[in-house]
Amino acid sequence: MILKGNRLAGLLFLLVLFLAFPSIGKAAPELVRQFEGGQEYRLSNGLKVVLFPDESKPVATVNITYLVGSRHEGYGERGMAHMLEHMMFKGSSLHPDIPAELAKHGGQANGTTWYDRTNYYEVLPEGEEHLAWALSLEADRMVHSTLRGEELAKEMTVVRNEWEAGENRPLRVLRQRIFSTAYLWHNYGQDTIGARSDLENVSIERLKKFYHHYYQPDNAVLVITGNFKPERALMLVDASFSAIEAPPRTIEETYTLEPAQDGERQVVLRRVGDVPALGMVYHIPAAAHPDNAALCVLAQILDDQPSGRLYKELVQTGLVATLGASATRLHDPGLFEIYMTGGKTPTLLREKTQAALNDLAKTAPTQVEVERAKKTLTNELTVLMRSPEKFGIQLSESIGSGDWRLFFLYRDQVGAVTPEDVKRVAGLYLVTDNRTSGEFQPVVQAAKVKIPTLGDLTPQLERLKEGATMKAGETLDPAAEKLQERVQTQTMLPERKVAVLQKATKDDMVSVSLKLHLGDENSLYGQGKKNVALAKLLMRGTQKHSEEEISDLLARWQAELKIQGGKDYVVVDLQVPRENIGSAMALVGEILRQPKLDKKEWGLLKEQWLSQLESRRNDPQTLAFQALGKRSATKDPRAVGYVMSIEEEMAALKELTAQQLAEFHQRFYGASVMEVGAVGAVTPVEIKTLLAGAFGEWASQVKPKAVLEEYRPIAPEKVSITTPDKENAVLIGGQAWRLKRSSPDYPALLLANEILGGGFLNSRLALRVRQQEGLSYSVGSQVQAGSLTDNGSFLFYAICAPQNAGRLEQVVQEELVRIATEGVTAAEVAEAKVGLLKSLRLHRSQDPALAKIMLDQLYTGRSFLDTAEQEKRLQEISAEEVSAVLQRYLKPEQLVIIRAGDWKRQ
Incomplete structure (x- = not known):
């Protein structure tokens, strides 16, 4: 038989793998467990291997997680885990030029470092040669990474530059200060990016020692997700990794626990410029503890837009511009975080926030609030599971927290949360004496809260029951000529065009992109940012549904909907299961045709927008790109395509009213000129029927004509x-x-x-x-x-x-x-x-x-x-x-x- 091209290259590649990592005499991979469509294996050297095959996309993801992060760093090593992550891309014995090899395989790759883990992943086209290459790469750089002093000297300045970039973001720095104040002893108080002095002075010898200690098969979990054959993948894993000997050393478990906080702590950050910010954190249990899931539900009840308690109390009243709440999910006890920007009365904001938390501790939230929050959180997990590449990478977080199955344990724990659970955790953890607060620009009190430690996970994990299996999709060849064979293009009205690519998708998902054209160069002259503003306001309520009701409907339908306005168009992006596409498309039509354009909502949106612009007034990247944009765009400030400065945009925004937006909508909005692209479990006839029902013969007063951007030379x-x-x-x-x-x-x-x-x-x-x-x-x-x-x-x-x-x-x-x-x-x-x-x-x-x-x-x-x-x-x-x-x-x-x-x- 004569082998040609890629087949011959692939077999030679596997031969190289076999010679480099002979597995003769080694025990075969041991099947440890099967769960939720995944299988966990263990090699004789201690490496854990988790396989989640999914043929819905022509993509495979290889993700290896090392159980080492900033939590494991010692004195003088702050940032070493992250520095090592950078150095791992400098090459290894068999793979001296990783970026070039990755380019040849047409993939995407990265590495990330967090408190409990470091991971490296490759997202590659399906195919055994690509999978074999990625496994060979990860096996070789596990123990044969090229670590040289001269490379460390160069990469140090790159990492330091990344550190400096973070220093440009006050909210990030504020979070660092709050964490370092909340944690007196535990390494979670040290940011993963590290200390500048440690980055500049760490030696290559110390970095190598750190590498050889933690980068070993018995301290790693390999996850493969996507389009691959499990039997072949396991053979490739065995060929690549089994010859790596388990090291003689033992990794000591970290044992530092943060003592119960004995009084409120405060920190003030003073720096030039930007928007005021306030943060509050509270010590809470680790990710695997059931209380953590209840705290995640509580965070959703607080900051959900538009139904969240704190969102209504602080954002809708105009006291702050933005708000966010979350519970960290870490290996050791973490923090419940609340951040807000734009508020100029920190004492009042602290009081109102704590009052809302105290209310939850006294009176349980309603069943509707809890179910809404649980639905949002479980939808997020569902979305991750529909994407093999995202799911594979996301498992790193669960692995770092203790076990890959924590992803499913969290899902079940969230599903079991009751209003009484939320009330209990609010009263137990979110109290003033367990709080650390910080202000970007000026503060508060304390009592000891004992945070429960986590024991053996086995009893909880053994009680796990498998959830429903998602419907699989088909593998679609992304070659352009193959796609053309599948696309069906039709015209509804003279200028309504539809293209549909019908295919079986995971969970019968349908992706729809819809574009409405508005006005022309003359009619849009002097309209400024009205269309951009109007598009932002559309989701805040219709004549039939409030913003909260729209949000609840989308969550119920497991739909993602985004609307964005440009200079002469509006684009709608919708992802929704087939069974709900009719309801979702009807809602899209309602949002576009019958927006409420409420004066109060516009006032809230305007304040948030102004706050965002204010925060960017001194941002180097914003100002540089704005300056370049001005030089390549029209100089007429009233013409379509004019690039405003931040000051010009803020001035125009302050003058813009809800009435003006309503008049713009009445004059320009319509579906007479429209394009629609749809991919998924839907037919062209169904799409056309849905569009006809949503838009009918709706047309704008001004016939649209595209505003074309002509070539303009730029003077040096x-x-x-x-x-x-x-x-x-x-x-x-x-x-x-x-x-x-x-x-x-x-x-x-x-x-x-x-x-x-x-x-x-x-x-x-x-x-x-x-x-x-x-x-x-x-x-x-x-x-x-x-x-x-x-x-x-x-x-x-x-x-x-x-x-x-x-x-x-x-x-x-x-x-x-x-x-x-x-x-x-x-x-x-x-x-x-x-x-x-x-x-x-x-x-x-x-x-x-x-x-x-x-x-x-x-x-x-x-x-x-x-x-x-x-x-x-x-x-x-x-x-x-x-x-x-x-x-x-x-x-x-x-x-x-x-x-x-x-x-x-x-």
């Missing part, structure tokens, strides 16, 4: 913006290009951008700026092309410490000049083609994204055949063609370059 310029007291700076650059998506140059420019600033840490900018120079945590570039006009652009972006801005600009310019003058290599183009094509296919495998693509095709008059032709063209392009196109378009000397930061820090 260097701009510097000062943002006081900001640890992180932003550098961006841009250039206007005459470029349309249908242009024959577009595929070559996509490849060029993939090489320059796309991909995962393997682009030229990432390799030079982040990997070699250690200047930035985030750096990249992008190319945009007009859909109907030749209004295209190029953009690069990076963040850095203010003192590194000059060097960063120099390095970026050097790379831009190099690629523009020297061009690209054949090897770079070959790698870019593989990575780009696979990432495009991966994007098309997501149903909501697919619905949006179809929506765009209806608007532009294109189809998946055009996509297939463009991808065919992309495969044929040579390095010489890419270099020639780059030389014509990219002019580094003609860029607009904008810097924003606190330049006193230089």
